[in-house]
Amino acid sequence: MLRKSIALAAFGLAIIAGPAVASGDPEPPKSVAWSFAGPFGKFDAAQVQRGYKVYREVCAACHSMNQLFFRNLGQKSGPFYDPEYKNPNDNPYVKALAKDIQVNDIDSETGDTIQRAGMPADKFPSPFPNEAAARASNGGAMPPDLSVITKARDGGPDYVYSLLTGYKPPPAGLSVGAGQHYNPYMPGDLAAYWTGKGHAPKGGFIAMAAPLADGKVTFDDGKPSTVEQQAKDVVAFLAWASEPKQTERKQFGFGAMIYLFIFSILLWFSYKRIWRNVGH
Amino acid sequence: MSGPSTYEPKAGLERWLDSRLPIVRFMNDTLVTFPTPKNLNYWFTFGGILALMLGIQLITGIVLAMHYVPHVDHAFNSVERIMRDVNYGWLIRYMHANGASMFFLAVYLHMFRGLYYGSYKAPREVLWIIGCAIYLVMIITAFLGYVLPWGQMSFHGAVVITNLIGAIPVIGASITTWLWGGFAVDNATLNRFFSLHYLLPFVIAGLVVLHIWALHVTGNNNPKGVDVKSKEDTVPFHPYYTVKDGFAISVFLLLYMSFVFFNPNILGDAVNYVPANPLVTPAHIVPEWYLLPFYAILRAVPDKLMGVILMFGAIAAIFALPWLDTSKVRSMRYRPTARLYFFIFVIVCLVLGYCGRQLPDGQVIPGVSGLIWWDADINSFVWLSRVATAYYFAYFFLILPILGLTETPLPVPESITDPVLSHPATTPAGAVASPEKRG
Numbered sequence: 188m189l190r191k192s193i194a195l196a197a198f199g200l201a202i203i204a205g206p207a208v209a210s211g212d213p214e215p216p217k218s219v220a221w222s223f224a225g226p227f228g229k230f231d232a233a234q235v236q237r238g239y240k241v242y243r244e245v246c247a248a249c250h251s252m253n254q255l256f257f258r259n260l261g262q263k264s265g266p267f268y269d270p271e272y273k274n275p276n277d278n279p280y281v282k283a284l285a286k287d288i289q290v291n292d293i294d295s296e297t298g299d300t301i302q303r304a305g306m307p308a309d310k311f312p313s314p315f316p317n318e319a320a321a322r323a324s325n326g327g328a329m330p331p332d333l334s335v336i337t338k339a340r341d342g343g344p345d346y347v348y349s350l351l352t353g354y355k356p357p358p359a360g361l362s363v364g365a366g367q368h369y370n371p372y373m374p375g376d377l378a379a380y381w382t383g384k385g386h387a388p389k390g391g392f393i394a395m396a397a398p399l400a401d402g403k404v405t406f407d408d409g410k411p412s413t414v415e416q417q418a419k420d421v422v423a424f425l426a427w428a429s430e431p432k433q434t435e436r437k438q439f440g441f442g443a444m445i446y447l448f449i450f451s452i453l454l455w456f457s458y459k460r461i462w463r464n465v466g467h
Numbered sequence: 468m469s470g471p472s473t474y475e476p477k478a479g480l481e482r483w484l485d486s487r488l489p490i491v492r493f494m495n496d497t498l499v500t501f502p503t504p505k506n507l508n509y510w511f512t513f514g515g516i517l518a519l520m521l522g523i524q525l526i527t528g529i530v531l532a533m534h535y536v537p538h539v540d541h542a543f544n545s546v547e548r549i550m551r552d553v554n555y556g557w558l559i560r561y562m563h564a565n566g567a568s569m570f571f572l573a574v575y576l577h578m579f580r581g582l583y584y585g586s587y588k589a590p591r592e593v594l595w596i597i598g599c600a601i602y603l604v605m606i607i608t609a610f611l612g613y614v615l616p617w618g619q620m621s622f623h624g625a626v627v628i629t630n631l632i633g634a635i636p637v638i639g640a641s642i643t644t645w646l647w648g649g650f651a652v653d654n655a656t657l658n659r660f661f662s663l664h665y666l667l668p669f670v671i672a673g674l675v676v677l678h679i680w681a682l683h684v685t686g687n688n689n690p691k692g693v694d695v696k697s698k699e700d701t702v703p704f705h706p707y708y709t710v711k712d713g714f715a716i717s718v719f720l721l722l723y724m725s726f727v728f729f730n731p732n733i734l735g736d737a738v739n740y741v742p743a744n745p746l747v748t749p750a751h752i753v754p755e756w757y758l759l760p761f762y763a764i765l766r767a768v769p770d771k772l773m774g775v776i777l778m779f780g781a782i783a784a785i786f787a788l789p790w791l792d793t794s795k796v797r798s799m800r801y802r803p804t805a806r807l808y809f810f811i812f813v814i815v816c817l818v819l820g821y822c823g824r825q826l827p828d829g830q831v832i833p834g835v836s837g838l839i840w841w842d843a844d845i846n847s848f849v850w851l852s853r854v855a856t857a858y859y860f861a862y863f864f865l866i867l868p869i870l871g872l873t874e875t876p877l878p879v880p881e882s883i884t885d886p887v888l889s890h891p892a893t894t895p896a897g898a899v900a901s902p903e904k905r906g
Contacts, residue, residue: 226729254547331741335547338732339740374750430550432557439558440728447721454714461710465505465702466884 214353214371214389216345219419223426226441229434230427233408235266238424239284241404241417246333249325249395251313254334255428257285258307264434266427276307285309326366328394337426344426346372351418354397358388367392472496497683502701503708504689506883510584511687512715513577515708519716520570521675525668527563528612535615537661539654542617543742561731567609568734569723571757574602578785583809585797586688592789594681599786601674604667606758606782611664613755617657618739623752625652625660631765634772651745691880692797700883751826759823760816764859766827767852769842777856784863791863793871801877805870812862815855822852 222231239260242252260267261275272278285305290312294301305312314330315321322329337344349372357369360383375391399414399421406412410420430436474492476485485492534553536545549556578598581587587595614625629646633639648655686695695701702708726734734756738749754762761778768774784791799806827849830836838845 254544254551259551335740339737341737343737430557432551436557436561436728436731440724443724443728444721447717447724451714451717451721454710454717458710458714461706465707 212389213374213391214349216342216349216372217352219345219348219422221344221423221426223423223433226437228437230264230266230423232266232268234420234423235427237404237406237408237410237416238420238422238427239266240406241399241421242333242424243288244404245398245417246421247311247314249314249321249330250333251315251330252311252334252428253313253332255311256307257281257288257305257309257311259428259431260284261307262431264427265431266424278307281307288312326394328366330395333425333428335429337422337429339429344422347425348418348422350393351397351399351422352414359383361388363392366394368394368396473500497679497704498709499703499705501683501704502686502695502698503704504687504695504700504883505702505707506689506691507687507708507711508690509711509715510576510580511689512712513573513580514682515712516573516716516719517570517577518675520566520573521668521671523562524566524570525672527559527566528665528668530559531563532661532665535661537615537658539617539657539743542615542657546616558727561727565723565726565731565734567612568726568755568757569719570605571609573719574605575757578602579813581688582788582812583799583806584688584690585692585792585794585799587789588792588795588797589789590685591681591688594678594685595789596786597674597678597681599782601671601678602785603782604671604674608664608667608671609755609757611660611667614657614660615664616739617743619741619743619747619749620736620739620752622652622743622745623749624754625656627752628754629656631771631775631778634775636772688797689883690798690800691883692800693880693882696882697884753824756820756824759821760819761823763819763823763848763852764856766823767849767856777860781856781859784860788863788867792867793869794867794874794876795871796876796879798879801879802870802874803877804874805867808862808866808870811858815858815862819852819855819859822848822855827852 222228222234242250258275258281259265261272261278261281262268265275267278267280267284268275269278269280275281285307288305288309288311289302290305290309292301292303293299315324318329331339337347340346342349350370353370353372355369355371357363360381361369361377362380362382363369364380369388369390370393371388371390373391373393377387377391380392381387399417401414402412404412404417406416406420410416427433472489472492472495474485474495476482476491481491484490531549534545534549534556536542546560549560551557553559581595581598610624610628614621629643629652632646633643635642644650646656647653648659689695732740736753736755753759761781764781765774765778768777794802794805796802799809825848827847828843829848830844830846831848831851832846835846836844840850843849
């Protein structure tokens with residue numbers, strides 16, 4: 188009877204749970220078949236490496252990634268992991284990547300603020316010294332930190348990909364303010380800016396102009412540098428960065444589930460055996 | 468019910484200890500020989516599951532507290548550091564965060580089981596009330612814990628919920644300031660929330676001891692809701708229920724771990740991965756799923772104070788339940804009418820939870836509009852919440868009190884072992900034959 192009631196309750200919910208689509212809702216994100224999706228998903232190291240290059244050459248001009256250290260790039264399941272260098276601080280590739288970037292430091296002799304080449308132990312430096320500086324350089328908008336961006340947005344990697352590739356010229360009848368850009372995937376409500384016929388278009392305004400362009404980044408492995416490819420790669424990098432240990436988590440989980448499953452079966456047979464003479 | 472102890476200490480040291488502190492005898496009487504009705508089904512396994520969940524939350528929480536920094540400037544980053552740099556920090560944090568959800572899932576099933584089988588009725592009123600107290604402290608603890616990562620939803624959830632206290636006339640504002648430790652939710656608030664979040668689980672553990680003590684005075688209820696009449700009706704807790712609870716725990720862990728390892732963030736809100744910013748309010752402020760029904764009740768009422776009163780009243784009603792239900796029959800197996808109202812109640816709770824997640828003005832049936840009644844369209848979640856809230860309270864204050872006096876229950880079996888009237892679904896074939904050989 189209780190089982191029936193659960194089925195009934197689920198049915199009741201299914202009737203009520205029709206998704207309510209308000210006019211202000213953005214376009215639903217495009218669905219991408221990510222290599223890292225699902226319980227067995229893994230990152231494609233080459234793709235995450237290309238993604239790092241996109242971040243470094245395009246995004247990093249405005250967006251910080253405060254939770255990331257260069258050493259993360261060379262840790263297990265990181266894009267530049269090399270089994271020969273268990274300690275990512277020794278990984279020559281990571282060292283070289285860090286060295287390319289100037290980071291702020293204090294001269295221990297004089298106490299002056301200096302810049303020096305990065306080391307694997309350094310954090311990714313922020314492009315701006317503080318929030319006010321970031322806003323001043325971006326028309327009053329604050330470029331969000333990208334460390335956990337794919338976890339911090341509804342729709343996750345699909346949403347970030349759709350946003351990056353979804354820029355469109357604004358439909359006639361939509362008045363776009365200075366320093367604003369129309370994007371159908373950006374959450375917002377455009378009704379107040381709409382003078383055309385019918386409902387206001389889906390989406391919202393975003394202060395960031397379309398950041399990617401064909402050929403903007405040269406991929407070292409010869410991948411054609413289209414906007415879609417750049418977006419896919421950088422989203423893969425951001426998804427990895429949002430939780431660098433997620434591959435480890437899934438692998439650990441697989442073992443744990445098998446263990447628990449076998450344990451459950453054994454307990455089931457123990458239960459059947461212990462209770463075999465009890466009428467209940 | 469548990470009767471005089473039959474434990475006999477065997478070794479010399481045990482005899483010596485037994486006459487000074489009979490702790491081994493106590494453990495033996497509560498965990499091994501405790502006579503338990505032999506017809507308990509899987510709905511009765513959630514007590515053991517909950518004990519395990521409390522243990523997991525305590526252990527993971529204590530480890531998290533070793534790495535967490537309760538300061539507005541560091542809280543968010545310290546949680547990310549746990550995820551990235553602490554050995555297996557991701558596992559500990561995800562177990563703790565999803566553990567809260569699983570704890571509530573188990574407690575709700577445990578409570579619905581109590582409601583269905585009448586586990587709150589005499590002589591188990593005190594047992595029930597202690598359980599309600601545990602649930603109340605759990606809610607407070609979960610709310611405090613959700614604030615600690617100091618994400619956007621943490622911060623703004625804390626603002627919304629603490630502001631509810633401001634609805635109390637005259638003294639509300641002063642209490643809110645006192646609670647915040649300032650004039651806004653800020654560092655002082657985060658610090659005290661951390662302190663209390665660490666304290667309250669131990670209060671829960673103490674209440675759990677009382678809960679189990681009360682259980683062992685009255686003994687378990689059972690699906691038939693009739694008292695244990697003879698030794699034939701019971702089996703010793705060990706090994707019969709240790710193995711059955713153990714199996715249920717293992718299956719429950721499979722569900723729990725599928726969230727921890729493969730979907731650790733699905734029960735949370737994406738916005739909480741954005742660091743708290745008092746100047747930017749998230750588009751929708753919603754609590755975690757396990758508090759959504761109460762949030763729907765709160766928002767169903769246009770007056771703030773009345774909303775708060777109804778929200779707390781919804782929990783108070785559960786406390787008062789032993790004196791609201793007038794029926795002497797415990798199990799709803801033998802109360803077909805009450806059973807129907809109970810299932811509607813379960814659906815209503817789910818509907819309230821769903822409404823709590825939606826915008827109050829959102830349309831229940833898309834595209835139909837224009838029937839304004841009082842302050843909102845009939846076809847809106849606020850009105851659905853109102854109807855569901857009305858049923859929620861009617862169930863406790865009208866249906867159960869009246870039904871107990873008017874309904875005609877089915878014949879109730881004489882005892883747990885009595886085969887003639889037992890529930891067909893749980894009576895194995897051949898159970899009627901030779902009952903004297905059983906046990």
